[in-house]
Amino acid sequence: MLSILIFVLVRKQKTAPLTHKQKKFSMAAKLRWLPRLLLILSAFFLVGQTAVLSSTESHQRYIKHASGVHPVVLLPGNTCSQIEVRLTDAYEPLSPLCAARKGDGRWSLLWKNNSAPDAEVPCFADQLRLVYDHAAGDYRNAPGVETRALSFGSTRGFLADNAADKELCTGKLVEALEREGYRDGETLFGAPYDFRHAPAPAGQANRELHLFRRRLRALVEYASRVNGDMPVILVSHSQGGYFALDFLRRSPLPWRRRFIKHYVMASTGAGGFVLSMQRLATSIASSSASYSSPSPADVLSMPSVGRTFASTFTALPSPVAFGEDTPLVVTRNKSYAARDMPAFLAAAGLPPYAVRLYETRALPVALNLGAPVVPVTCVNGVGVPTPEMLVYRGGHGNAPEVVYGDGDGVVNLASILALDEVIGGDPRQEYYKSVRIANMSHLGVVSDPIALQRLIGEILGAARAVDTRVM
Template identity: 90%
Template sequence: METKLRCLPRLLLILFTFSVVGQTAVLSSTESHQRYVKHASGVHPVVLLPGNTCSQIEVRLTDAYEPLSPLCAARKGDGRWSRLWKNNTAADAEVPCFADQLRLVYDHAAGDYRNAPGVETRAVSFGSTRGFLADDAADKELCMGNLVAALEREGYRDGETLFGAPYDFRHAPAPAGQANRELSLFRRRLGALVEHASKANGGMPVILVTHSQGGYFALDFLRRSPLPWRRRFIKHFVMASTGAGGFVLSMQGLATSIAPSSSSYSSPSPSDVLSMPSVGRTFASTFTALPSPVAFGDDTPLVVTRNKSYAASDMPAFLAAAGLPPYAVRLYETRALPVALNLGAPVVPVTCVNGFGMPTPEMLVYRPPGRPRARPRGGVRRRRRGRELGKYSGA
């Protein structure tokens, strides 16, 4: 899912050239592209949606917050925003505080996910690409940093022709008619950003570029937008490394509870806090990329353990075996699964970008304790039915 984005700058320039020049030949060199972008009377602005965990999240604690310890109460009630995710400079002792403040709670009365009481959060710098560029240099390419740099070399400018739409990656789309405050707010803000980007560039429609989880948010946004609006404001939708029908690797973290050969995560650092079950399993987005029966079929085994195999149609049983409480399994059935089963076309020009030559698990096989794990079988083979083949023994 986290395919590198090296090809996207060139792809966007090709899309731009075709859309403006029409029947003329595509410019042949990077220098020609740069010259055209800088001197054109108008360009198609680009709006970027990053991948999972790339958006930076800030927190503010009100007097209603009940801290786990005096350390967690250090910023309570002071009215100031501070970095919650991703905080690489925090001490390991703050991990329990981050975990408590990052977790989501499902409000049964409201029928929606929300923060813990007294916790307010926001995505940083909406409208700018600076809002999701990771502080850690190792994450720069994963979080569109290299893509932004490449586009800026070609003449794009943050806040002028290049925009970012960071989001709260803990949340996820829900079926129509169900409460989903976070996504409703995001859709309104994204719509206003697209309109602003277009109007600031002479009415040119926008090229919407997403990576990984950002693709799910964009699909939800486009499908809920009126068709005349889409035709007016969206020139092209580029969806990079988004498994619209889910992917097997999303089951791996959950499978640790049912796989006897796997070990639990211990002593995480602040940058690893999302790996804690008490945090990550509370997110609505935990279910977003689980394999859909539409894409994977009802009978194909995806996780194989000593005692049982699980196909996409067995997801409720898989989640229960993984230790999720009954209400969480029910949320998968009533919120995440209907979205996956009713995924439709955005009805705008679309380009999907997926990596090749990348190890892509189709099955996770867990061996009993004491038995050596088998090596990956099959490797990466020719694509079939939209999925990379190759079965791997699980971690």
């Protein structure tokens, strides 16, 4: 290499012929400069060699301390991420009690704060609600309220204070992964998110999801870097699947191929579920219900809170899974299919602006759900009675008669089967696998011992699989 550099630097240029005297002077000049040139090039060569050696030694130390496994990044289900709040001077409290932390600059737990006194529930409700800013075209907190997901990067931020939360919020899945040798913050990472928000169509303002995608991208890159540049296995449960799909589909394809080894999506369908209609109708019907002494755990079910979330519409049934004409809700005067969702929402009592938000913000996302173009394994429970049609004989204000079909108790089989077309049917999707565990519930997929064994097997199998994609 050094000789080549010298040759390039001292070779003759094509010029007019020189006289004998000019040739003699030119040769003498080159001979005078040659030792200096050699000295300069030698210095560059030595510096380059030193840099290469230093880089190699650093890389060897890096590999020595790497785990040798594909790290796992986990997204939990709905309500599993804890949310902290900080109140600025712009906050207008409902009462002096709600102003206790106003302007002090400190973060405190907003959800799920089971240890708080019941008297603080109205404060929690006011601070958890979202407001749609028509001027900005985006959801935001109430004025003066700042929020953030707790413990981003760690699975310890997921709710696991009691047995029910532990099962719901992937606590048992985390334990199972740790039994396989995974360690929180080293080879296992958590990506909590603000479950009040939801993906929006391209081109629409969505600050919360934009920030989440940026943080998740940095977390994936970090997890890979500290584990010897091994690509990451992304795992999600329930609502976390919508956030993961949005993240993957908005990430550049070369980045996905470099950093994502596999995506394992548990308990998520491709077309919503009927139970979400029942929950929405129930919350609207109970808008005038009396909450004489609500507990902190009840705050999300309060109509003044849950109905303001962008995620309220995320899981409503879409024609992608349920077709145009299949009746999902039947009343004395009308039946509603997936295509009739705006009419159902209006009949159920939502204000016109909320119906428009469903039509322009949530529905386009549902209709354009697609393949992430990374290797995907979908794991779902089936064989459990699941609400398939709601019959309101006495109007929306009364409890419906529920007609049950197949599914996982929450997600309908139709929505699960739609994954085969939405993801598996995309010609760009090079690897797709659907695992359906018989007689397994939505929650059981991440908590039942039999299902956990299968789910862990899929995660570890993805880690062992040879990636044959063209990088």
